[in-house]
Amino acid sequence: MNTHHDIPNPEDISIEDREDAMSGYLMMFASIGAGIPLPVINLIAGIIYFYISRNKSPFVRFHATQAVLSQLPTSLLNAGLIFWLIRIFFFDYELNDYFKIYAVIVGFLNISYFGFSIWAAVQARKGRMYYFLFIGKFSLGYAFKNRG
Amino acid sequence: MILEIKFQENYSRGQLLLRSFFGWLYIVIPHIFLLMFLQIWSSILTFIAFWSILFTGRYPKSFFDFQVKLLRWNMRVNARIYNLSDGYPKFGLNAVDPNIILEVPYPEKLSRIMVLVKLLFGIFYVLIPHMIVLMFVSLAANFLLIANWFIILFTGKSDLSFHTFLVGTLRWSTKINLYMGFMTDTYPPFRISPLPEEVIPGLTTSEYNQNEYTS
Numbered sequence: 001m002n003t004h005h006d007i008p009n010p011e012d013i014s015i016e017d018r019e020d021a022m023s024g025y026l027m028m029f030a031s032i033g034a035g036i037p038l039p040v041i042n043l044i045a046g047i048i049y050f051y052i053s054r055n056k057s058p059f060v061r062f063h064a065t066q067a068v069l070s071q072l073p074t075s076l077l078n079a080g081l082i083f084w085l086i087r088i089f090f091f092d093y094e095l096n097d098y099f100k101i102y103a104v105i106v107g108f109l110n111i112s113y114f115g116f117s118i119w120a121a122v123q124a125r126k127g128r129m130y131y132f133l134f135i136g137k138f139s140l141g142y143a144f145k146n147r148g
Numbered sequence: 149m150i151l152e153i154k155f156q157e158n159y160s161r162g163q164l165l166l167r168s169f170f171g172w173l174y175i176v177i178p179h180i181f182l183l184m185f186l187q188i189w190s191s192i193l194t195f196i197a198f199w200s201i202l203f204t205g206r207y208p209k210s211f212f213d214f215q216v217k218l219l220r221w222n223m224r225v226n227a228r229i230y231n232l233s234d235g236y237p238k239f240g241l242n243a244v245d246p247n248i249i250l251e252v253p254y255p256e257k258l259s260r261i262m263v264l265v266k267l268l269f270g271i272f273y274v275l276i277p278h279m280i281v282l283m284f285v286s287l288a289a290n291f292l293l294i295a296n297w298f299i300i301l302f303t304g305k306s307d308l309s310f311h312t313f314l315v316g317t318l319r320w321s322t323k324i325n326l327y328m329g330f331m332t333d334t335y336p337p338f339r340i341s342p343l344p345e346e347v348i349p350g351l352t353t354s355e356y357n358q359n360e361y362t363s
Contacts, residue, residue: 019208019209019211020208022200023208023211026196029192029196029199030192033192033193033195033196034195035191045192125204
């Protein structure tokens with residue numbers, strides 16, 4: 001028995017699966033949709049979506065896994081930024097250089113994350129695999145593992 | 149869209165009183181608590197569906213199915229609040245209630261322009277005109293609700309015309325929700341009764357409406 005499922009051809013993937021795969025990445029807009037502007041909402045939505053998708057096809061599972069894992073670093077960094085900002089606002093009253101550098105880095109990472117996620121969503125909608133650095137391989141191994 | 153709530157031959161007076169005095173405690177609070185979270189999820193899915201329709205012209209099928217299931221759950225609770233159906237509304241998205249029929253056809257293609265029009269101008273050409281009319285309709289529905297309450301209390305039966313009007317009010321508002329939620333491109337009609345193609349033969353309330361068309 002194969003330990004892993006074969007990667008499907010794009011034309012063999014149903015439109016429903018493509019849409020479900022694409023939607024995983026779009027969970028990064030969840031906080032706007034929910035009207036609660038907290039970055040953690042995106043992560044929670046991503047995790048819920050990942051959980052919902054666990055019984056779907058390996059293709060959907062792969063994209064849902066990759067989408068939620070790719071959210072982790074930016075969500076943590078964004079949470080750090082907000083925490084730091086609150087500290088400055090209530091205690092320090094001064095925007096120091098460390099904070100400015102951190103804010104610029106987080107901003108840059110967010111823009112990168114946004115760009116890559118949109119690109120991955122487009123690829124998923126086309127029925128293609130798209131691998132993020134590091135997590136792509138892990139997601140592939142997890143999602144395509146044959147569970148018997 | 150098809151929405152029908154089965155007209156019962158007899159209604160339980162005991163359940164009516166129980167619902168009226170303690171319904172908020174054992175029906176509304178537990179259901180609303182769960183529905184509140186699902187409503188947040190529904191808002192997220194609607195937001196994502198908006199972008200999906202804008203770029204692909206399709207409402208993701210799994211999202212659509214979720215929204216319909218959520219509507220059914222809401223309708224199960226509403227049917228009890230409006231005293232249109234006896235029994236306790238089932239929990240869960242996959243629960244089935246034989247007394248309530250709510251079917252929403254999945255649109256294979258939705259207009260990308262209309263999704264923008266709905267978002268930007270929906271409030272002007274859908275919400276405001278419909279809400280003005282529905283305000284009066286709801287006022288009438290509330291009077292009928294009270295009248296129907298007494299009818300059930302004294303006779304153990306409901307009035308078919310009242311029942312049809314109350315179901316019609318729910319159908320009307322559901323159609324507005326579907327349109328504003330990007331789930332259909334069909335503009336909600338200003339009417340209580342269902343459209344001819346939405347009538348289910350053999351169902352008492354539907355036949356009542358059908359008679360209205362034929363007479």
